[in-house]
Amino acid sequence: MYVVISGLPPYYNVAHDELLALDICKGLRPEFNIKVPKLILHIIKSCLDANPSNRPYAKSLSRTFNEFLNDFNKDTKSYSESINKTKLIKQIEEAGQINNNSSTNSSPLTNKIHPEAIYKSRPFNYKNLTEPKNSDGYYEIYDNISTIKCSGNN
Template identity: 35%
Template sequence: MFNSYITDFGLYKPVSQDSSSKALFGVLPYIAPEVLYTNGKEYTQKSDIYSFGIIMSEVFTGYSPHHDIPHDKDLATCICLGYRPKIRCEVPQLLLDLMNKCLDAEPKNRPTAGELASILDHFFQDLGKEATELYKQVKNIKGIDKNFLTYDQVKSMRFKYQTHPQAIYTSRFLNLSKLPKPGNNTYIFKMLVICFVKISEICQYSKCR
């Protein structure tokens, strides 16, 4: 059996830079809103939990987070306001709830690393037990999938998506300032995305509220 490890969630900085400097470096979609808001000054283990939640969304969908929009200050603003990667596929509700807890705008509402490990281990055990809720949810989704495309067809489609030319997935200096205080304002995005409003326009709308 192989063990997987996720590393390098910490804030990246050039080797030449003073370690005490608070300049913000990283890959924007994976950075927690409180880190963006404080420009790197408020970084805790709970910030890593947020990053783990983003990776969960990537595993669920097969899409890189926010792949279809520019990774700029508008996106940083929206992340602080509660905008999160879209889940366009069926996912067991228990896993979806866990992901959303990891992505909560309030760090204290996210699970600790120990709690997360315990929950995931519990889920792993439940997958082999027919009486558990997770097993039932997974089985139900598999039943739904039979009526649509095969797994290989869906996987092939997912990994052929186009990435926006300004979506950047390498660590870089992020010159961000005057971002809104983080909050779980998902209702703003649900209302405006339905109306096909662009991310930049949503951000402007949110700033006026």
């Protein structure tokens, strides 16, 4: 979901090494370079929760996305007749306006992928990783996924 929304792979600008693994265990999550509707951000955050038992089941996600799709289809059919927009549609439109007016958004074409950012399956044999946790304020802060910065070299 992150790649589809941001147009970038997660952690594209840092080495995929033990420092990144430690930062993720400490609560680091990918950051968006654009405004994301809060309802979508909430789903992403729940999927990235450090505690696997807090993550939604695929069936629950499917149900949620189907509800969004039904609401969207209902809105587009009645859009010319009324201005009854769902919360998600309003958030998408608001995020779109912010993103269109923002000069800070970076295009995926201008972002350089770190030479040690590897996007293929490989085993990690890191020892001494801490117990995974969410960053402080993880559920209170809705502007982004993470409240901490990566300590690795950019």
